[in-house]
Amino acid sequence: MRIYMASVFVDDLQKAHDFYVDKLGFVVKDSVKNEHYWWLTVTNPDGGTELLLEPNAHPAAQAYTAALRADGIPATQFLSEDVTAETAALKEKGVEFVTEPTDYGHSVVSAFDDTCGNIIQLVQLKRP
Template structure:
């Protein structure tokens, strides 16, 4: 959920380097999905307007409390931090070792905090 979809486009595509997958306008509303440029059929991130009455207070409370809305995995949080900082991205937490992972948190400019996570050990998935 974002404050401004056009501004979100500029940040997520122009600054973070995501690729637009879908861009849908319906009346006054616009929804945008972006993906990793190397994986156009992979996971998509939906950037949608805060149209529901609960969206604004919900996201404002998370941000005020310093809680990220979502997180992205990274193989090297320190390198991502330096590269994004050089592009003008504002971080609220520098890379920090928190035990099983290293995390950093940045402001996405459209109302959310986003966490970068580097796992120190690969998670294994056990078959059921």
């Protein structure tokens, strides 16, 4: 068994599409629209686990994302080979960071605002 898909609630699918594709560099894996719904997943350019950009229309999803954000808790984490360089490159693209790269000994992390209601954390694992 392996992880196939994870999701993050977003407050605007078009804005999320633009941010995750244009700013972060992910690619659209599936984009299926019908009259009232849009199934939208993105992934790494070389494939892998998909991220479902899921509308937070349900009141429980709204409360959940608001509570995480208010407490400064990331909705998810993305792995980076070099958090400091990645943070600088994303800032050049206009991404707003809520925490700067911080070395915790076992990892280096920073976090940014995805413009769609979430804090996303970048993580660089330090392995021997």
